[in-house]
Amino acid sequence: MRFAVILLLAFCIQFASADSRVQIIDKVTGEPVVGATITSGDFRITTDAEGCAVLPESSGEFVLEHPGYHKYAFSTAGFREVLATIRSSEPVRAKIFISPRIYTTDEYTVTTTRFHTLREDLPQAITDISPKTLAFHNPQTSADALGSTGQVFVQKSQLGGGSPMLRGFAANSVLMVVDGVRMNNAIFRSGNLQNIIQIDPSSLERTSIFFGPGSVQFGSDALGGVMNFKTFDPVPARGDKLSVSGSAFARTASANFEKTSHANVSLNRGRVASYTSLTYSDFDDLRTGSVRSDD
Template sequence: MIAQQVLVTDSSNKQALGGVLIYSIHPGRSVVTDSKGQANIEGFKDQKSIVFQLLGFESKSVSWAELLAVQFNIELTPSQITLDVAIIAANRWRQNVQDVPGKVRSLDSKQLNLRSPSNTSDWLGSSGEVFVQKSQLGGGSPMIRGFSANRLLYAIDGVRMNTAIFRSGNLQNVISLDPFTLQTTEILFGTGSVMYGSDAIGGVMAFETLTPDLGEQAVSGTIFSRYASAYSEKKQSMPTCLMAPENGAS
């Protein structure tokens, strides 16, 4: 004796539906379709109400006679009240800080001249928002939320300075960036993995360099000089010396 098989498919694309619950109340019996959308319903013979049910589809109740009429092929219609798959997306364009779900701190570039940091790690540490591990005067490894090195990301104009393959110990790469060439400095304290990748699990320090100002002036710029007696540091910087075309000349 060959068992009676029923085939359950999606009415929209004719694909077989696995995991469909088939049951009847009188008597109480139930089976579930396999990955091919098939199930043995021999035990439901002569039943007046056989229910086909699957999450995301409208339930369907038929009798044994109706099953015979459709040759044991049942189509389920997708439910109109269905939650779509959740999609998480993050964007790196300018937006209001109130629209950003995570905590973001923007450092005011106007404070650069007042604080006169020797390098970018000192600039981050002077904000009071980032702890900087400094084992020597020429070093500086930022730490955010207990993460450091390859668990933090340094991004300059959207280009990453480090990756997850870097060493897991203290990383001094940020000191190679001149703080006086920065226009904005933003610190993302939450995980930046969605936006930047898995190597930004601890946070992101996003730096944006100065934007050229090609106005009416032929030459514009600033000059900065610094001396530190602690380690005889002498520093001169002229980061924004820009030439603009005159009279339409290129």
């Protein structure tokens, strides 16, 4: 009788050790994916389900019973499905890497108003400058970025300068907003101002131009229109590891002897992130030509 009990225990231990352990990992972040689903015919189990010797949910691991020549599908919301086959009856220890599924849609512009209104019902004309457009034109200044739309007149009295005019309004009659912060108001002088060149075009993520009065939406001083500049947002990391990224470029132009250097760095760790952008530009003086008309 004792021999039979020992034999039964040995059989149970051997059967339990024949399970296959699989871990699903995010291919991008390297973090375990919790709540993933594995299916094979009528067999279905998730990483956070109980039973079938499921390991703790936080580890993203689960145990497959009855290994053999079976096909399994690993899937979860937001990731591409992965198919795998366990061909051996021996215990399997494997890591399944799944990639995030990226959905591409058309460009959408969200503009807040005090009332729920469709864009086609707005009396204002709105022009957006996307990051792709900024990268293509590679403007020297933020004024040149506005002028590249063909709908904003830019008055220049010096190289590297620029004063935008919207529907005949300029200076204190148009409003400039950077990340929701006003750059000017009505106490500025009425002549053309060059303060828009304080904005670094290399740090802009998107620019929206509102033509026509916008005082109801943006407050006073928006008589001729609003130029809304949006800079890059630092992106928090998904893990606890410090992530460092950045870019730099140098540019020169023979037309106005421009010399520009730019560098940016992004630091993120956990929920803390920062983005720093530095740009140095130098332009030559604007001189009159040597050949001029007698008039």
